[in-house]
Amino acid sequence: MSNSFGDNSGLVLVVDCDPGRSSRLCEQLALSGWRSISVTTSGEAPDVIRSREVDVVILRVDPRETEASSLRVEADVPYLPVIVLAGEPDEQFRCCYLNAGADDVLGDDISPAELCARLRALVRGKARNDDLRAATKALSSSLHRERALLKQLRRDNAHLLTMSNTDPLTHLQNVRYFDYFLENEFRVTRRYNHKLSLLAFDLDHFKVINDMYGHPSGDYVLKEFAVILERAVRDSDVVARTGGEEFSIILPNAGADQARRFAQRIRQTVSERKFIVFGETIHVTTSVGSASYPENAEITNPHMLVYLADQTLLRAKQLGRDRFMALDEMDWPTRQQLRRQFETSRPKTEFNPVLAADVRR
Numbered sequence: 001m002s003n004s005f006g007d008n009s010g011l012v013l014v015v016d017c018d019p020g021r022s023s024r025l026c027e028q029l030a031l032s033g034w035r036s037i038s039v040t041t042s043g044e045a046p047d048v049i050r051s052r053e054v055d056v057v058i059l060r061v062d063p064r065e066t067e068a069s070s071l072r073v074e075a076d077v078p079y080l081p082v083i084v085l086a087g088e089p090d091e092q093f094r095c096c097y098l099n100a101g102a103d104d105v106l107g108d109d110i111s112p113a114e115l116c117a118r119l120r121a122l123v124r125g126k127a128r129n130d131d132l133r134a135a136t137k138a139l140s141s142s143l144h145r146e147r148a149l150l151k152q153l154r155r156d157n158a159h160l161l162t163m164s165n166t167d168p169l170t171h172l173q174n175v176r177y178f179d180y181f182l183e184n185e186f187r188v189t190r191r192y193n194h195k196l197s198l199l200a201f202d203l204d205h206f207k208v209i210n211d212m213y214g215h216p217s218g219d220y221v222l223k224e225f226a227v228i229l230e231r232a233v234r235d236s237d238v239v240a241r242t243g244g245e246e247f248s249i250i251l252p253n254a255g256a257d258q259a260r261r262f263a264q265r266i267r268q269t270v271s272e273r274k275f276i277v278f279g280e281t282i283h284v285t286t287s288v289g290s291a292s293y294p295e296n297a298e299i300t301n302p303h304m305l306v307y308l309a310d311q312t313l314l315r316a317k318q319l320g321r322d323r324f325m326a327l328d329e330m331d332w333p334t335r336q337q338l339r340r341q342f343e344t345s346r347p348k349t350e351f352n353p354v355l356a357a358d359v360r361r
Contacts, residue, residue: 010055010123014038015045021060032116049077055123057082059102079129081122167241169219170226178240178248179302185252186302189293197251197259197292198305200313201229201266204285204321206245217277221284224275232266248309256292256326263288263324271322285322289313296327298339307342 012034016022019040026036037052039045048054059082081103086093094105103122106115165177173181182198189196203209203225210218222245229239229247238250251259267288275282289312293299299308308327316325327335 010034010119011053012036012119013045013048013052013054013057014060015040015042015057016060017041018060025058025060028112029116032112034116034119049080054080055126056080056119058085059083060085061097062086078133079126081126083118083122170223170241172226172230172247173238173240175240175242178238178242178250181238182250182302182306185250186293186305189252193294194253195255195292195295196305197254197256197290198309199249199251199259199263199266200242200289200306200309201247201249202287202313202317203245204287204317209282209284213277213280213282217280217282220277221275221282224273225270225284225286228266228269228273232262232269248306254292256290256295256328259290259292260324260326263290267322267324287313287316287321288324289316290324290326292327298335304339304342308338311338 012029014022014025014029014036016025016038017040019038022038022040026038029036037048037054039048042059045057049057057080061084082101084097084102084105085108086105087108089097089105089107097105103125104118106118110118165173167174185196188194203221206218206221209221222241225247226239226241229249233239233249233251236252237254240248240250242248249262251262254262267286270284270286273284275284289309291299291305291308291312293305296308299305312325312327312330315330316323319325330338
């Protein structure tokens, strides 16, 4: 419905128990350009309002009535203006119906021109109310779509973040997340004088497993090894696949002795585990290296922690594999040599995940 100022094209519903009087009022409205429809009881009004786009209701009541309960029209519409017409409404009558929800209370002596003017005013108010309601509905719908989109974006971002930080085969953390976490954990450890240990694992003779049993069998062994690692650690520890058959565990608030117990328990579990693939039993062992801060005094940054843990792992493999080697088990000249090698080859910038990955490889 569109109604501009002075446009009497709206639809008026007249509710009057007197059909003759109702007909006269409708004829009067028609002469002024209004469309109208009449019913004899307020009980009929809701059906008309639901089926037609009614703009205003004129309710004819007996001026002797002071009970306004019949004014309420259950038509399931947000706003519909109502004019009450009565013979000679006094102050008590007008207050009663205005308090009951009427927008205006008029007497029979009102002129057609004034009645039309009041109708136009109410229709303009209804049009503004309808526009506001439509805008509110559109805004609510838009906000709902925006919230749904934001929720989906958050899910997508969380999924992408998980994918970017997770190894697709073992579902452990990947080297990117490992380096990021280690950098932050080392900073916290140094600031609050905590302990931090790093375990480096390598599956012994893994190439032989791939060559003899095939790469699907090798993948199965890697996934089962990842499960063993995850079950062996605490919630605060980070387990990551840092290479093909290379894995690492960051142990916050764990010293060298605790790291040793972790490593030996895992090494023994792997050695005793029967990896059965396609009916074939594969015997798998792992070598483990460990470095701890601040117990290993030469460690001053996360680069060095990674480098020395890898060097102890290398020494464990050189000594026969299926064994654990901690940095403090090495003789002092060897440790000094490793430190010099690190300092001559270390990057000159701050800790960088990509560079750290290159150091390990």
